[in-house]
Amino acid sequence: MKGDQPNGRTIALLLLPGVGLLALLFGIPLVSGIFGSFGLGMGAGRNAGPTLASYAKVFGDPRYLAGLRTTLYYGAMAVLVDLVVAIPLALALGRSFVGRKLFNGLYKIPLAVPGIVVAFAMLTLLEQGGFLSRVLHLVGLSLPRLVRDPWGIGVIAAMAWKDIPFMTLIIVGSFAAVPEELLHAARAFGASPLRAFLKVRLPLAMPGITAAILLSFIRSTGSFVIPDVLGASYPLPLSVLMYQAFRDSNWPLVYAIGTVLMLASFLILLSYYFLTARIVAPAGGGGR
Amino acid sequence: MARSSRIPFSTDDSLWLAIGLYSALVLVIGVPLAMIVLWSFADGWFPPALIPTAFTLEHWRQIVEDRGLAEATLRSILIATTVTALSGVIALPTAWAMARFPFRMKRAVEMFVLAPLIVPGLVVAVGVGQLFLSLRLAYTVPGVILVQLIGTLPLMIRLLSASLGTIPEDLLLAARALGASPLRAMLAVVLPLSVPTLVAGGLLTFVESFQEFDMSFIVGAPLVETLPVRLFFYLDGSGIRFTSAAVVSLILLAPVLIVFVLAGRIMRDDVMASGMGKL
Amino acid sequence: MAHLRIAGLTKSFADAVALHPTDLDVEQGEFITLLGPSGCGKSTFLRMLMGIAAPSGGAIWLAGARIDAMPPEKRNIAMVFQSYALFPHLSVLGNLAFGLKMKKVPKAEQERRIAHAVRICNLGPYVARMPRQLSGGQQQRVALARAIVMEPDLLLFDEPLSNLDAKLRETLREELLTLHRRVGGTSIYVTHDQDEAMSMSDRIVVMNEGRVVETGTPFDLYRAPRSRFTARFLGRTTLVDALAGKGMARLPWGQMMPIDSAASGPVALSIRPEDLDPALDPDGAGVVTGFQFLGSAVFYHVLAGDIRLTASAPAREAPIPAGSRVALISRAPLHVLDDSAGAAS
Numbered sequence: 001m002k003g004d005q006p007n008g009r010t011i012a013l014l015l016l017p018g019v020g021l022l023a024l025l026f027g028i029p030l031v032s033g034i035f036g037s038f039g040l041g042m043g044a045g046r047n048a049g050p051t052l053a054s055y056a057k058v059f060g061d062p063r064y065l066a067g068l069r070t071t072l073y074y075g076a077m078a079v080l081v082d083l084v085v086a087i088p089l090a091l092a093l094g095r096s097f098v099g100r101k102l103f104n105g106l107y108k109i110p111l112a113v114p115g116i117v118v119a120f121a122m123l124t125l126l127e128q129g130g131f132l133s134r135v136l137h138l139v140g141l142s143l144p145r146l147v148r149d150p151w152g153i154g155v156i157a158a159m160a161w162k163d164i165p166f167m168t169l170i171i172v173g174s175f176a177a178v179p180e181e182l183l184h185a186a187r188a189f190g191a192s193p194l195r196a197f198l199k200v201r202l203p204l205a206m207p208g209i210t211a212a213i214l215l216s217f218i219r220s221t222g223s224f225v226i227p228d229v230l231g232a233s234y235p236l237p238l239s240v241l242m243y244q245a246f247r248d249s250n251w252p253l254v255y256a257i258g259t260v261l262m263l264a265s266f267l268i269l270l271s272y273y274f275l276t277a278r279i280v281a282p283a284g285g286g287g288r
Numbered sequence: 289m290a291r292s293s294r295i296p297f298s299t300d301d302s303l304w305l306a307i308g309l310y311s312a313l314v315l316v317i318g319v320p321l322a323m324i325v326l327w328s329f330a331d332g333w334f335p336p337a338l339i340p341t342a343f344t345l346e347h348w349r350q351i352v353e354d355r356g357l358a359e360a361t362l363r364s365i366l367i368a369t370t371v372t373a374l375s376g377v378i379a380l381p382t383a384w385a386m387a388r389f390p391f392r393m394k395r396a397v398e399m400f401v402l403a404p405l406i407v408p409g410l411v412v413a414v415g416v417g418q419l420f421l422s423l424r425l426a427y428t429v430p431g432v433i434l435v436q437l438i439g440t441l442p443l444m445i446r447l448l449s450a451s452l453g454t455i456p457e458d459l460l461l462a463a464r465a466l467g468a469s470p471l472r473a474m475l476a477v478v479l480p481l482s483v484p485t486l487v488a489g490g491l492l493t494f495v496e497s498f499q500e501f502d503m504s505f506i507v508g509a510p511l512v513e514t515l516p517v518r519l520f521f522y523l524d525g526s527g528i529r530f531t532s533a534a535v536v537s538l539i540l541l542a543p544v545l546i547v548f549v550l551a552g553r554i555m556r557d558d559v560m561a562s563g564m565g566k567l
Numbered sequence: 568m569a570h571l572r573i574a575g576l577t578k579s580f581a582d583a584v585a586l587h588p589t590d591l592d593v594e595q596g597e598f599i600t601l602l603g604p605s606g607c608g609k610s611t612f613l614r615m616l617m618g619i620a621a622p623s624g625g626a627i628w629l630a631g632a633r634i635d636a637m638p639p640e641k642r643n644i645a646m647v648f649q650s651y652a653l654f655p656h657l658s659v660l661g662n663l664a665f666g667l668k669m670k671k672v673p674k675a676e677q678e679r680r681i682a683h684a685v686r687i688c689n690l691g692p693y694v695a696r697m698p699r700q701l702s703g704g705q706q707q708r709v710a711l712a713r714a715i716v717m718e719p720d721l722l723l724f725d726e727p728l729s730n731l732d733a734k735l736r737e738t739l740r741e742e743l744l745t746l747h748r749r750v751g752g753t754s755i756y757v758t759h760d761q762d763e764a765m766s767m768s769d770r771i772v773v774m775n776e777g778r779v780v781e782t783g784t785p786f787d788l789y790r791a792p793r794s795r796f797t798a799r800f801l802g803r804t805t806l807v808d809a810l811a812g813k814g815m816a817r818l819p820w821g822q823m824m825p826i827d828s829a830a831s832g833p834v835a836l837s838i839r840p841e842d843l844d845p846a847l848d849p850d851g852a853g854v855v856t857g858f859q860f861l862g863s864a865v866f867y868h869v870l871a872g873d874i875r876l877t878a879s880a881p882a883r884e885a886p887i888p889a890g891s892r893v894a895l896i897s898r899a900p901l902h903v904l905d906d907s908a909g910a911a912s
Binding site for chain 2: 006018025096100113119138239
């Protein structure tokens with residue numbers, strides 16, 4: 001049984017608290033930030049705008065270009081490590097083994113650990129003189145520089161540690177959303193288990209997996225605690241540079257960096273939405 | 289998740305798999321966490337010792353004695369509770385509208401509600417930070433509460449609209465037919481049926497608020513110290529205090545893990561991943 | 568004025584009319600069924616009676632008061648839903664008391680009404696249980712009891728038995744009807760199942776494509792439907808064109824049979840299987856092409872001339888084999904359809 005729908009005004013009123021608050025606190029600052037990056041708009045961003053001066057600074061100054069490179073580097077490497085671990089892990093979780101239920105709960109622990117705590121834990125482990133180096137010392141090896149090193153190994157390790165359960169969860173879900181019947185059909189038509197996986201399950205799970213990758217990437221662009229604590233002092237990723245600009249009250253710079261980061265996020269958000277819209281269609285019962 | 293294995297396994301195989309996985313688990317997750325625990329009790333732990341040479345409760349006693357730490361803890365709890373309560377109340381009508389009524393700009397609203405979760409907290413915070421500076425909300429507790437709401441509202445709205453959408457329309461019509469005004473129908477039918485989601489969502493929101501760093505740091509520090517902010521100061525720059533950092537880390541982790549287990553009982557995997565992964 | 572009076576009730580949307588202007592009078596104590604296929608408008612009709620859909624036009628009076636503008640909670644109407652719509656978080660007792668609490672009925676009166684409903688619906692052993700602990704049939708009885716305790720001016724049923732299996736449906740049908748009579752209320756019942764409609768109703772309102780096709784008692788509608796639609800929807804029929812005059816009609820295969828109308832000229836006849844008796848006859852007008860043995864009766868498919876029709880006979884002897892020639896003997900005057908009532912054909 002369905003009744004008449006309430007009128008637009010009631011709906012607007014219902015939406016008002018949540019959407020309104022978000023619009024005020026999130027939407028407006030964001031928009032004003034975009035304007036501010038061009039030297040327009042209200043408050044501290046106002047210059048003799050419109051101008052691309054801040055953007056010129058960002059893309060002209062080697063520090064910030066290096067920052068962009070570093071941000072992308074950290075993001076890409078973290079995602080790579082994530083995938084290398086998460087996909088096999090997701091596959092393993094699909095099989096039955098002793099203590100699977102318990103494991104299913106335990107591997108998600110990093111989800112509950114806040115970024116700074118991860119940074120701290122990694123520090124104690126990977127620093128020169130940290131736990132790992134002491135263990136290696138026992139067998140006569142010495143630990144290469146892992147924290148505040150030019151390759152950002154500590155940073156990537158910490159990001160991956162935090163992200164892998166999340167990735168795994170998504171990938172397991174994406175695999176599971178593929179109807180078993182399709183795989184049975186593939187097997188019935190002569191495909192071996194491996195080929196059925198490669199040709200049927202994996203491609204159909206790809207939209208979900210891709211979405212997970214994109215989201216992970218975005219989160220890493222905004223991560224500034226982990227690079228700040230574990231990363232080298234040069235080059236710094238855009239996130240840390242942005243924080244420094246904020247502390248210096250260099251607003252146009254803040255907005256410029258912020259807009260660059262945000263643009264990347266929104267582009268990725270759009271692709272995510274297109275991909276998830278497609279997931280619901282093919283996987284039948286996968287959607288709500 | 290009782291899926292039939294695609295490939296039949298003998299018990300032998302799965303035993304090796306289990307051993308391998310659990311070993312990895314202990315190494316990758318257990319060891320770092322053990323580090324933190326050890327450091328919190330360590331009384332002098334220098335290389336090349338693999339475990340602390342002596343143990344003490346001194347650092348834990350610091351919680352009570354270190355006023356800054358005690359204050360930060362209480363402040364975090366206060367903020368997290370307020371944020372949780374506010375999120376629930378504010379999200380409810382929005383989630384209701386989104387769950388039950390088709391309207392023209394729904395997709396756009398959905399994306400907008402999702403956006404704060406996608407845009408990195410840092411970016412959101414500097415934007416809000418500037419706004420708050422002019423509103424004199426920066427470096428205040430209400431400011432931190434408001435900025436955290438930006439992150440928790442989308443979560444609550446999504447969780448609630450998922451659960452509110454499952455309430456059959458017949459139940460509400462039956463309530464109306466039995467004499468309940470629309471408001472009373474909400475209170476007598478919708479609210480009781482939403483309690484599991486509200487509780488689970490509330491727990492997740494509390495967790496998220498309690499451990500939130502990026503935005504609280506930008507808007508609040510150095511005047512408003514939440515627990516995560518304090519931890520940051522223990523790790524920043526010279527004179528890193530591992531022992532204090534360890535204690536604070538454990539304080540941050542303990543409620544989170546408890547809630548994690550509780551929420552895990554109430555919600556399904558994928559919903560919780562959305563919550564924890566802030567999808 | 569009738570207990571329930573509906574005048575010109577209509578509902579239209581931007582691109583379609585769900586219900587064309589409709590009139591209906593229902594007396595107190597009547598059991599009326601709205602019968603028709605999906606999309607015929609019966610649910611829209613019900614929703615407007617309930618108050619959850621606003622009419623595009625027309626008026627509704629119940630017990631003397633005009634109700635079409637009232638919200639559902641102000642109307643004294645109770646409804647039994649197809650999905651039962653029992654509140655899962657309340658016990659059976661809680662469900663029964665819900666409406667009484669909403670309308671602030673005094674405690675003593677609440678208890679009296681609940682006890683009464685529990686008794687006549689046989690819910691005694693179940694009052695403390697939760698809905699999920701009950702079977703489908705039990706849940707439906709709770710839904711009914713919940714409606715009865717409200718002592719409504721009008722009781723609405725929205726296909727309440729369609730979720731149940733056939734045997735249970737038959738049992739509950741009788742229970743519902745018994746309860747209706749004991750309560751003495753006025754009921755409007757919506758269904759697409761013609762057996763339900765015919766066995767339960769005082770009157771049936773046949774609907775199709777947003778219009779009322781015709782209204783009448785089950786007997787009248789079955790034996791003497793005015794429109795082709797009704798003839799086809801209720802029971803089996805063969806529609807045959809014939810030439811009428813002076814109470815007789817010449818059928819296409821040449822036979823003359825009595826009809827129930829004084830019309831003359833071309834007419835449309837609705838021939839029910841039980842109207843014709845097949846008898847073995849080498850000169851007969853029809854040939855048996857097949858039959859369905861239904862236990863109590865045999866339904867013969869007979870080809871007479873170009874017309875395929877169904878004729879039934881009690882199964883007292885062995886069925887007439889296919890291929891046999893039969894004569895068709897009319898048992899009663901055949902019914903002439905009156906399609907001038909604007910019915911859909």
